[in-house]
Amino acid sequence: MTDADEDEFDPDEHAREHDPEARVRALQSLLIEKELLSSDAVDDVIATYEDEIGPLNGARVVARAWTDDAYRERLLEDGMAAASEVVDVDGDAIDLEVVANAPDEHHLVVCTLCSCYPWALLGLPPTWYKTPAYRSRAVKEPRTLLAEEFDTDLPSDVEIHVHDSTSELRYMVLPQRPPGTAGMDEDELVDLVSRDAMIGVERLGGGER
Amino acid sequence: MNGIHDLGGMDGFGPVPYDGGESETFHERWEGETYATFVATLGNRFASIDEFRHSIERMPPDFYLESSYYDRWVTALTRLLVENDAIDPEAFAARAEAFEAGNAIVPEYEEPDMLGRLAAGVADSYATDADEESPSFSVGDAVAVRNAHPDGHTRCPRYARRARGEVVAHRGTHVLPDARAHGRDGAEPLYQVAFDGAELWGEDAEPGVSVTLDLWESYLKPADAGTEGER
Known part of the structure; x- marks a missing residue:
């Protein structure tokens, strides 16, 4: 492509001048007119992310791992295959590595280059996860970031492992099972698993496993 | 390319707009x-x-x-x-x-x-599938990230360049984003490499921190290869 081919159209300059809502509706309209997109596909995509795929998927996987040691091993070995045993997700949707917190280890997930995220298990990434503030600091000063921005104060003897998602392999944190939950069944445990604990900005549990 | 998107380790972006853990939806x-x-x-x-x-x-x-x-x-x-x-x-x-x-x-x-x-x-x-290439590095190898600054797309963050780390996993052979982003074919062994915080951020780095990255073979060289003759 040369500039002459496109009559000097510059998408960045155009975008600076025009509202993104109007621009995406223009794209969408032209694609629909060419039958490269359909109205029902648009509605389905939105509904899928609003109603179907969300952090509840990940929470179910974590709760199962807390209650079934053999499952936990499978989950750490092959994340998506194990996840698809528990929730209705395609085991090939993403490559997933589950990283397990321990009394002296804490894992934190970031994508410094864009916004890579284990969406099949956690849904849409939260807005803050995609901001320059989070992406810039998570790799350089994770301890300070967790304390200042998320009220997650880690003892100095807990090592922090930051996973910068540079490939198509996506990371999810397996938090520790919180103390005082020995009598709870899997469904009750699901409610304790927060999205933020599976990203690693929150830490559940203390010394157990 | 050394673009603004490559944010790891930059300062000055202020507090994180944390919203208290609400589930994310499309806002509009x-x-x-x-x-x-x-x-x-x-x-x-x-x-x-x-x-x-x-x-x-x-x-x-x-x-x-x-x-x-x-x-x-x-x-x-x-x-x-x-x-x-x-x-x-x-x-x-x-x-x-x-x-x-x-x-x-x-x-x-x-x-x-x-x-x-x-x-x-x-x-x-x-899709990242590709025919398996035999890996040049093994788990436990000390590697250094090449000091490369390509004009095009790369998934090697700037903050990792020149740093020395350890291969902790071989991920198989994956399509190379640097090639596919420009319509070219290419695939290489992919490794998970762990870096000590002080190696990346110097002696004032937070203690007890490591960072892992998934890096393609051409981003890496043996750690003992030195920096002379760097392309």
């Missing part, structure tokens, strides 16, 4: 429509995921920072759809103005099989 309808347009762009094979990421990276730095997340997507998709002749830029510009003026509506067109077809194309655009 057009954000979801943007996602659907992304699905259509990759699903119809106008671009790969790597070309899409690179299209975002090609935004001028000031505009990247001042745009919202989905606004960046719209700009990147516009670039790809124009460059691949999927849409005519004049028709696009005219239509965008019509929407801005409230003089247009999105046409209705139903096709129940559309989403399945698009989803298959999206999956292909993300």
Whole structure:
């Protein structure tokens, strides 16, 4: 492509001048007119992310791992295959590595280059996860970031492992099972698993496993 | 490219706008429509995921920072759809103005099989499978990240360059984003490499921190190779 081919159209300059809502509706309209997109596909995509795929998927996987040691091993070995045993997700949707917190280890997930995220298990990434503030600091000063921005104060003897998602392999944190939950069944445990604990900005549990 | 998107380790972006852990949704309808347009762009094979990421990276730095997340997507998709002749830029510009003026509506067109077809194309655009290449590095090897500054797309963050780390896993052979972002074929062994915080951030680094990255073979060299003769 040369500039002459496109009559000097510059998408960045155009975008600076025009509202993104109007621009995406223009794209969408032209694609629909060419039958490269359909109205029902648009509605389905939105509904899928609003109603179907969300952090509840990940929470179910974590709760199962807390209650079934053999499952936990499978989950750490092959994340998506194990996840698809528990929730209705395609085991090939993403490559997933589950990283397990321990009394002296804490894992934190970031994508410094864009916004890579284990969406099949956690849904849409939260807005803050995609901001320059989070992406810039998570790799350089994770301890300070967790304390200042998320009220997650880690003892100095807990090592922090930051996973910068540079490939198509996506990371999810397996938090520790919180103390005082020995009598709870899997469904009750699901409610304790927060999205933020599976990203690693929150830490559940203390010394157990 | 050494773009503004490569944010790891930069300072000055201020506090994180943490919202208390609420589940994320599309904040406005057009954000979801943007996602659907992304699905259509990759699903119809106008671009790969790597070309899409690179299209975002090609935004001028000031505009990247001042745009919202989905606004960046719209700009990147516009670039790809124009460059691949999927849409005519004049028709696009005219239509965008019509929407801005409230003089247009999105046409209705139903096709129940559309989403399945698009989803298959999206999956292909993300696919990393490649014939297995024999890896040059093994788990436990000390490696150094090459000091390379390619003009095009790369998934090697700037903060890792020249740093020494240890291979902790071999991930098999994956399509090389640096190639696919520019329409070229290529695949290489992919490794998980762990770096000590002080190696990346110097003696004032926070203690007890490691960072792992997934890095393709051409990003790496043996740690004992030294820095002389660096390409």
